[in-house]
Amino acid sequence: MVGGQGGAGGMVSREEQEIARGVESVLSAASPNLSSLQDVVEQVESKLGFQVSHKIDFIRTHIHYLLRPPPQPQPQHLYHKDHFALEQLPIPRPLAQQHTTLPPDHLPFSQQLQFEPYAASPPPPTTSPSSGLASPPPQPPPQPQSSKKSAQKVKRKRGGPGGLNKLCGVSPLLQPIVGHPTLPRTEIVKQLWIYIRKNNLQDPSNKRKIICNDELRLVFETDSTDMFRMNKLLAKHIIPLEPTKPTNRVSKKSKASVELESKCAPKSERSPESKTDSKCSDIVPIVIISDELASFFGTDEREMSQAEVLRQIWEYIKVNQLEDPSNAMVIQCDEKLEELLKCKSVSALGIPEMLAHYHLCKKSDTQSH
DNA sequence: GTCCTGACTATCTTTGAGGA
DNA sequence: TCCTCAAAGATAGTCAGGAC
Numbered sequence: 001m002v003g004g005q006g007g008a009g010g011m012v013s014r015e016e017q018e019i020a021r022g023v024e025s026v027l028s029a030a031s032p033n034l035s036s037l038q039d040v041v042e043q044v045e046s047k048l049g050f051q052v053s054h055k056i057d058f059i060r061t062h063i064h065y066l067l068r069p070p071p072q073p074q075p076q077h078l079y080h081k082d083h084f085a086l087e088q089l090p091i092p093r094p095l096a097q098q099h100t101t102l103p104p105d106h107l108p109f110s111q112q113l114q115f116e117p118y119a120a121s122p123p124p125p126t127t128s129p130s131s132g133l134a135s136p137p138p139q140p141p142p143q144p145q146s147s148k149k150s151a152q153k154v155k156r157k158r159g160g161p162g163g164l165n166k167l168c169g170v171s172p173l174l175q176p177i178v179g180h181p182t183l184p185r186t187e188i189v190k191q192l193w194i195y196i197r198k199n200n201l202q203d204p205s206n207k208r209k210i211i212c213n214d215e216l217r218l219v220f221e222t223d224s225t226d227m228f229r230m231n232k233l234l235a236k237h238i239i240p241l242e243p244t245k246p247t248n249r250v251s252k253k254s255k256a257s258v259e260l261e262s263k264c265a266p267k268s269e270r271s272p273e274s275k276t277d278s279k280c281s282d283i284v285p286i287v288i289i290s291d292e293l294a295s296f297f298g299t300d301e302r303e304m305s306q307a308e309v310l311r312q313i314w315e316y317i318k319v320n321q322l323e324d325p326s327n328a329m330v331i332q333c334d335e336k337l338e339e340l341l342k343c344k345s346v347s348a349l350g351i352p353e354m355l356a357h358y359h360l361c362k363k364s365d366t367q368s369h
Numbered sequence: 370g371t372c373c374t375g376a377c378t379a380t381c382t383t384t385g386a387g388g389a
Numbered sequence: 390t391c392c393t394c395a396a397a398g399a400t401a402g403t404c405a406g407g408a409c
Contacts, residue, residue, distance in 0.1 A: 168400085185400050189380045202382085227382055231398040238400075 019055055022048045039347075169310050171237035173219045182314075185238055192234065236305075293359040296340050309360065313351060 022044040041059060044052050052059065168185050170178055178191035196202060196210060203209035203224070210216070211224050220233045289297075289304050297312055317323060317331055324330035324345070331337075332345050341354050 185380080187380080189399085193381050196381095227397080229398075231381085231400085235399055 018048055019044060019052050019059060022052070023059055168238045169314050171219075171310060174234075174237040177215060177219065188234065188238060189231065192230075288361040290359040290361075292340060293355070296336065309355060310351075313355065 023040060026040055026043045026047060041053055044059065168188065169182055170188060174188070174192075177195045178188050183191065195216075199213055201211050201213060201216065203211055209224055209226050210230055212220055212222060217223060219237060220230070222233070225233060287304060287309065288302055289309060293309070294300065294302055316337070320334055320337075322331050322334060322337065324332050330345050330347065331351065333341060333343065338344055340359070341351070342358070343354075346354065
């Protein structure tokens with residue numbers, strides 16, 4: 001792809017490219033030791049083998065770029081129809097900002113990297129901010145392949161930050177694969193497929209079949225799966241960060257799940273909260289939580305799904321606004337969280353790992369109840 | 370006018386069916 | 390024969406349209 005030609009543009013030095021890769025690599029490793037910018041700098045230095053402290057601003061900006069918040073509620077006009085049109089948002093583009101000499105059409109170097117940070121997948125639908133160039137809207141709104149039939153039926157105007165763009169937590173097991181602690185579901189799927197291709201995990205004779213490597217086996221708890229079932233298995237590792245807004249929708253899914261629910265519980269006991277339970281708890285990965293964590297949650301329950309643990313922690317962080325406003329990757333622990341994680345601040349990326357390290361014991365051999 | 374239902378949205382891939 | 394598109398699976402917010 002674009003790789004390699006980094007220095008060619010002249011504005012992005014090879015050194016900066018290497019540093020950027022180093023930063024991404026360090027972040028994606030989700031080390032729990034990353035609690036400050038200095039930690040990142042040190043790890044990047046040790047990874048690259050040369051001093052990078054003189055590029056601290058560059059690193060900070062790049063971290064902000066990589067960890068920039070997902071699409072937050074934005075004025076509709078910024079979104080148009082394309083939910084992922086982040087290019088239009090006033091989000092810091094590291095080089096574009098720092099290297100003001102960049103030609104307007106010089107894209108951020110993130111596009112020169114193999115690892116793409118959480119970014120817009122489809123091209124910006126309207127005028128590209130980076131290219132103040134004369135790029136007339138090339139064509140009438142391109143119809144997504146799969147939406148042709150729908151386009152015939154309806155012309156609904158959709159978009160917005162919610163729905164599919166809702167940020168979800170990624171389970172500790174899945175994080176090394178998708179590279180982020182929180183992503184929209186769609187992005188999680190995307191990153192997973194990148195991982196599968198990168199590691200040649202598709203069965204050559206039947207490409208629908210996914211052969212799990214060690215890492216994937218931990219996640220899916222099976223040696224192989226198919227691409228359709230994969231999403232189902234993936235659901236166990238996607239954690240809603242905020243409680244789902246109660247909705248009265250009873251859609252296709254619900255219809256299907258009603259059947260399942262009726263098998264798992266008597267009709268009369270069906271409740272809205274039973275959504276995840278309805279999958280029958282025996283297929284949800286359960287962990288044993290420490291006494292400390294149990295008391296943190298204020299529960300006597302010692303068995304919990306990993307997803308639920310992470311969800312509750314993130315809920316606590318959000319409710320108590322513990323995210324460092326000046327550095328998205330840092331969580332400033334309050335007293336309670338500090339006691340739990342044994343540190344005053346912690347990298348957002350490191351939380352799951354620290355939890356797993358200190359407070360979770362995988363109930364691996366618990367087949368069912 | 371309000372409430373409810375359900376389609377639609379994005380993401381990924383491959384296969385097979387159907388149309389040109 | 391080639392090309393296009395639906396289907397499978399999960400997800401949750403949005404909104405059109407129907408019912409009352």
